[in-house]
Amino acid sequence: MKFYAPALLAALCLSACKPPASDEYSGRGEAADQTTGPSTPIASPDTIGAFWADSAQGDRIIYGQPGKAPYLALSCEERADGSDIHVTRFTQADREAQALMALIGNGHMARLPVDATFNGTVWLWEGRYNAADTDLDVLTGPRQVELTIPGAGRVVLNPSDRPAQLIAECRRSAAMDAALQ
Secondary structure, three states: OOOHHHHHHHHHHHHHOOOOHHHHHHHHOOOOOOOOOOOOOOOOOOOOOOEEEEOOOOOEEEEEOOOOOOOEEEEEEEEOOEEEEEEEEEEEOOOOOEEEEEEEEOOEEEEEEEEEEEOOOOEEEEEEEEOOOHHHHHHOOOOOEEEEOOOOOEEEEOOOOHHHHHHHHHHHHHHHHHHHO
């Protein structure tokens, strides 16, 4: 052991003279784009007493508690070749972020893409899905649904027939438009 100790000590001293390769590399070129990372996740809202209500805008329902900012909105939007269900989660999103919205309930599970969309004031989570998409069936049953977007908390959607009615009406409208073409 005594024989190897001086050799080991010499090797350690020589290696300490030269910085690691990663430090050398960063000194040779421009630094990579420095991003601050995602925002701090928000707490899940308490949805006791929350319910779906009709909006002043036709073909749109809003979920929330009376007198407070809404948690979610669903609307039916006509396209030239069908109809979409537009989902808006009313919580601030990071600029141009993308995520998967998880929905669990009514014997279904779905993961739907959502994008941070600028509404003129803030970035909100939004997604548009073909009304015929069977992943939307998670919203059409009589039981509670849990909706989660990473960083935007979990929203418990209390049982209601309103989402099922809106989706059914939107699907009928799309089917009637298709039949007329």
